[in-house]
Each structure stands twice: as structure tokens, then as C-alpha cells.
Amino acid sequence: MSGVDDATGVLSGVSLDDACKPLGENKEASTSPKDLVVTIGATVPTGFEVTAADEVQEKLGSTSRISKDRGKIYFEIPVTNLPQVHKLRSVDNLFVVVQKFNDFQFQESKEEALKDLEDLVKTLPWTDPLEVWKLNTNLKKRKTKWKKSNGQSNAKKETPEDARGEEEALSSELPDPVASVLESAEVQDPESTNETVPLEEEDDQSDGKEEVEESNGENQHESGDCEKQDMKDEPLKFRVTCNRAGDNHSFKSNEAARDFGGAVQDFFQWKADMTNFDVEVLLNIHNNEVVVGIALTEESLHRRNITHFGPTTLRSTLAYGMLRFCDPQPADIIIDPMCGTGAIPIEGAAEWPNCYHLAGDNHSLAVKRTANNISSILKQIQNKEGTCPSKPIDCIQWDSCNLPLRTGSVDVVVTDMPFGKRIGSKKKNWDLYPACLMEMGRICKPRTGRAVLLTQDRKCFLKALSKVGHLWRKSHTIWVNVGGLHAAVYLLKRSAELFENIRPQW
Known part of the structure; x- marks a missing residue:
């Protein structure tokens, strides 16, 4: 079975019947997850954007757009190619784009600019990106289950034929990078230029790029534009991470994350959790370019080969x-x-x-x-x-x-x-x-x-x-x-x- 067939099998086996109904102002959900075509954003090593775009074209057949903000590319894929995206070798982190604004007009007043970001939450097309997030989460869950069952079977001297067949089927379904992401330990990224800023901190970064995290929600049930009754049963945990670059903003990154995160919380009725979150909402601001996305990777994909680190380990x-x-x-x-x-x-x-x-x-x-x-x-x-x-x-x-x-x-x-x-x-x-x-x-x-x-x-x-x-x-x-x-x-x-x-x- 080819890699594309494996991906199609996995995604067709993921049930979206439990998906919540979209709100009226969002666009209609596709009839089948296989029909979704979504925009994926990827962070790449600064300077190697063209190299990453070439790899995407070669392996996925998609044309990439290089962001004005160095270190990011965007490309469209059918959702059935999601496992192959995790196998890209040149990308660090992946996210599904909710919406991208090439020329967002920020108000001069801080209060008005932050109010515009709050109001933006209600107008965004969350449905399809959240379904992609659910599919991505199910891929990781199924891989984890396979790993546990495989570990137990390896401890036994003999494995029944039917169990062995099931393990082989599951192992062919899922991408290796997803497993490596789950297996990787929390190691400080020596090359990261962005810094996670707790909400109570107000200091800007010296290089003009700021990152703030605000979280909300609880547990791993699928999200989307959901009815309030469903969300009250099992609210998700989330956080908002804001990356801002540019001098023409009247607000700081932590202020944008705080207010945007509050609007997300009110809209979805999720809960804030800065560390044990289920959904990470990204707010990337580069001058007048604004990109809202949902993270698909928990850790950078560059942590895939090295288990014994040195003082200058290369990504x-x-x-x-x-x-x-x-x-x-x-x-x-x-x-x-x-x-x-x-x-x-x-x-x-x-x-x-x-x-x-x-x-x-x-x-x-x-x-x-x-x-x-x-x-x-x-x-x-x-x-x-x-x-x-x-x-x-x-x-x-x-x-x-x-x-x-x-x-x-x-x-x-x-x-x-x-x-x-x-x-x-x-x-x-x-x-x-x-x-x-x-x-x-x-x-x-x-x-x-x-x-x-x-x-x-x-x-x-x-x-x-x-x-x-x-x-x-x-x-x-x-x-x-x-x-x-x-x-x-x-x-x-x-x-x-x-x-x-x-x-x-x-």
C-alpha cells in the first residue's frame, strides 16, 4: 500500500460525526473530510524558505507562497495529504491557517486596535481549520495507541498472528514524524528567536518579535464552531500565542494575546490553560500582515534524529x-x-x-x-x-x-x-x-x-x-x-x- 493510500485509509477511518455544528456566520463545512482543501503554514529555518518551497512542490505537488515575515511559507493541500505534511524534512512547525489578512488596518489608539482584534474572532471561518485540527489530533492518538500495543507485544516472546497483522496495519497508516513529536522530550530550542512571554510580563523583545501565550479550555474532545451545550460538557483547554514584528503597532504582544484570547474564550466557551492545552491558537502579526492559525505540531519537527546533544547541536x-x-x-x-x-x-x-x-x-x-x-x-x-x-x-x-x-x-x-x-x-x-x-x-x-x-x-x-x-x-x-x-x-x-x-x- 502506498503512502497516499495509507493516509487516505487513516483519514477515512476518522469519524467526524461528533463534530459540532458550525455557527451561521462561518462557511459551511465540507460534506466529507477528504474534500477539504486547506492552507497550511509552516515555519522553516530563516533563509531556507525557497528550499522548503521546493520540497513542498516536489513531495506534495503544491506551490508555496513565501511570507513577508522571514521563516514562513504557506501552501494549499487536500486534507488527505496531512500525514505527508508531517514528513517534510525542511519545516519546523506546522499550523492550519484560519484566515490571512495581507493589509490589516490597525487603529492608532491601543484600545481601538485591540477591540478590532477582539471583534475579528467572531468573523473568522473556524469550521474547516478545526476539523483539520481534529483529524490531526486523531492521527496522533491512533499512533500513540499503536505504540503502546506494539510495546506490549514486543515484551512477549510470541505474538498472535492476528495481533501482528493489526500492528503492521497501524504502523503503515501513520507518519513517523508524528511519533517523534510525541516521543521528544521538552528541550529548550537553542535556535529559537522568539520567547514565550507569560501574560503577566510586559517587556518587549529586543528584536521586535514578541510571543505571548494565553490559554483556555479543557480536554481532548473535538472542537469547532460548537453548540454551547456540547462545550459545557467537555470544554477544551487552549492558549493563544502571539508573534508580532514591526514598529507601527500601538500594542504589545502580550496585550494582543490577552484580548484576542479573551474573545476566543467567550466565543467557544473554552478554558484557559497555558501549559496543558489542547488547542493552540496562533496570532501572527508582521507589520500589517495578520495570520490566524491553529497549531498542528506540539514540538518542532526538527527534533527527530538527535538523542545525545552537544553544546552546539545543529537543527x-x-x-x-x-x-x-x-x-x-x-x-x-x-x-x-x-x-x-x-x-x-x-x-x-x-x-x-x-x-x-x-x-x-x-x-x-x-x-x-x-x-x-x-x-x-x-x-x-x-x-x-x-x-x-x-x-x-x-x-x-x-x-x-x-x-x-x-x-x-x-x-x-x-x-x-x-x-x-x-x-x-x-x-x-x-x-x-x-x-x-x-x-x-x-x-x-x-x-x-x-x-x-x-x-x-x-x-x-x-x-x-x-x-x-x-x-x-x-x-x-x-x-x-x-x-x-x-x-x-x-x-x-x-x-x-x-x-x-x-x-x-x-
Whole structure:
């Protein structure tokens, strides 16, 4: 059964008979959930919006619109493609768009501007987005049930044939990223530039982007534009998260979340709960662009590969963007000479299994973390498929300036170079960067070799690149935000010049 057939089977099995009746001012609900076409919003690593749009086009056949606010894309899908959306490798968080306003006119007075946001709640078309939220919630619930039953069956030496068949059916129905979201621990996101602001806090963020959460409601019964009697029986818990950017607003993010959340509470009769919420309503404001949405992910999808973290662990979504940037071809040898915890080669082995991925680092603890992360991924695959898995990946301890690889033997180098902050120092980078670029030029194939390198120490990198200009030429640059730091991803292409003056030991 194909992935699309699996998704269709799951969604057709989800009953919406218990859905609440929509209010008169909202648009009519579709006759069947399969007929719904909804707009999905996705947050992506800043600078890789085009990469994410290309992946959506390739895997879902949908054209994306890149938001004016960097780090977001929007695309339309039939609801049957919802499981495939969770399998996208380049997106961090997903939400279904309730409504988008390209030019929302805010009043100059704070009271009037906030009153307009309150009044907006009653006019929004909540019905279809809430049905998508219900379908998404049912996918996660069914995956959780399968995991529990699978864990119990694995504890037994023998499994009845009928139970085994049921487990295999359920495992084929649901997307892996949904499971990883549920399994992930609460870990602080080292690259998040937004901050969760409790309602009682009034301080703005220094970068102009603010995030506030207000919650309401209780439990996991499906919501929508519901009759008051139904909502009184099992009210949902919710919170409102406001992300605001721009200087032309008379209000703060926490004030917008507070008033908008109060209107949502009055409209649906939900309850506020800032932590144990069922529904997260998003209010994204970028200058005059306003987007109201409902979150479909509880945790960022970039937390999917790494179980053993280091001081500078790279996001899996950013690693995917860097790998896609270099356009890997079948049979390519791709190395990460400064792998840290192995985020780049692990992501590469998952998405490009026809290439060989080699990770290395000069620190023994980093190599150990990479090996543990690889082992953890293999165990997850074994538990799911019941077979002994293998991946085209290996790790080794080495000196990145003196690699044990033959000259011209590598197709691609992808690595996150030390910024000189948490790892190394700016002073050391002046010696490290030229030596690394020279060694990368030695091992990469002339003409076809390429390198994708991430660094925040741009001045040192460009100076080092000028010293090895006979081996590398800069092809493209992407500006990215890494943990609040303004960094760059450079695509370098190997020149046709043969590497001479090879070290005697090689």
C-alpha cells in the first residue's frame, strides 16, 4: 500500500460525526473530510524558505507562497495529504491557517486596535481549520495507541498472528514524524528567536518579535464552531500565542494575546490553560500582515534524529537545507569533517540513502555522541520494522586539517564550522579556517566537488577563502539565523586545478 493510500485509509477511518455544528456566520463545512482543501503554514529555518518551497512542490505537488515575515511559507493541500505534511524534512512547525489578512488596518489608539482584534474572532471561518485540527489530533492518538500495543507485544516472546497483522496495519497508516513529536522530550530550542512571554510580563523583545501565550479550555474532545451545550460538557483547554514584528503597532504582544484570547474564550466557551492545552491558537502579526492559525505540531519537527546533544547541536531542518543546497547525486561520498553530534550526516543518510555519509571530529566525546545517535536511529528502525537495519553512514575520529582520505576522493563536504563562541575562539579560527579549506580542496574532486559550509565568523571565513581561491570559488550565499546569531551558509565549488604539493604521508 502506498503512502497516499495509507493516509487516505487513516483519514477515512476518522469519524467526524461528533463534530459540532458550525455557527451561521462561518462557511459551511465540507460534506466529507477528504474534500477539504486547506492552507497550511509552516515555519522553516530563516533563509531556507525557497528550499522548503521546493520540497513542498516536489513531495506534495503544491506551490508555496513565501511570507513577508522571514521563516514562513504557506501552501494549499487536500486534507488527505496531512500525514505527508508531517514528513517534510525542511519545516519546523506546522499550523492550519484560519484566515490571512495581507493589509490589516490597525487603529492608532491601543484600545481601538485591540477591540478590532477582539471583534475579528467572531468573523473568522473556524469550521474547516478545526476539523483539520481534529483529524490531526486523531492521527496522533491512533499512533500513540499503536505504540503502546506494539510495546506490549514486543515484551512477549510470541505474538498472535492476528495481533501482528493489526500492528503492521497501524504502523503503515501513520507518519513517523508524528511519533517523534510525541516521543521528544521538552528541550529548550537553542535556535529559537522568539520567547514565550507569560501574560503577566510586559517587556518587549529586543528584536521586535514578541510571543505571548494565553490559554483556555479543557480536554481532548473535538472542537469547532460548537453548540454551547456540547462545550459545557467537555470544554477544551487552549492558549493563544502571539508573534508580532514591526514598529507601527500601538500594542504589545502580550496585550494582543490577552484580548484576542479573551474573545476566543467567550466565543467557544473554552478554558484557559497555558501549559496543558489542547488547542493552540496562533496570532501572527508582521507589520500589517495578520495570520490566524491553529497549531498542528506540539514540538518542532526538527527534533527527530538527535538523542545525545552537544553544546552546539545543529537543527535537523537546517542540516537538511544545507544538504539539499549541495544537490547530492546517487553514489556521492559526502563527509562532515567537524560533525559534532552528527546532525548533518544522520539527516543525509535518512534522506539520501544512495549516497555514502562519513562523519568525523577531532574530539572523542563528539565522535561518541555521533555514534550513539546513529545507534539510536538504528534501534528505532529495528523496533518499527522488526529487522536488523543498516544505513550508509559511519563515523571516525580525525583531524579536520589532516584527513585520512585520498586526494580527490570526496564529492561533497557539508559542515557546521566553529563560530568561535561556544566552541573554539575567534583567534583560533584565523589558523583553523585556511587549513580546513585547503584540506577540503585536497580531498574534493576537481571540477565536480562542492562544499556547503555554515559559519558566523564571516570575516575570518572570507579572508581564509581568499587564500585558497585557486581551489575554491564561492557560488552562492544564504543568510540564516542560528540561535539569534546572524550566520551564513556558503556554497563553494571546486576549481579544475589539481591539488599539488601533497603531504608526504598521503
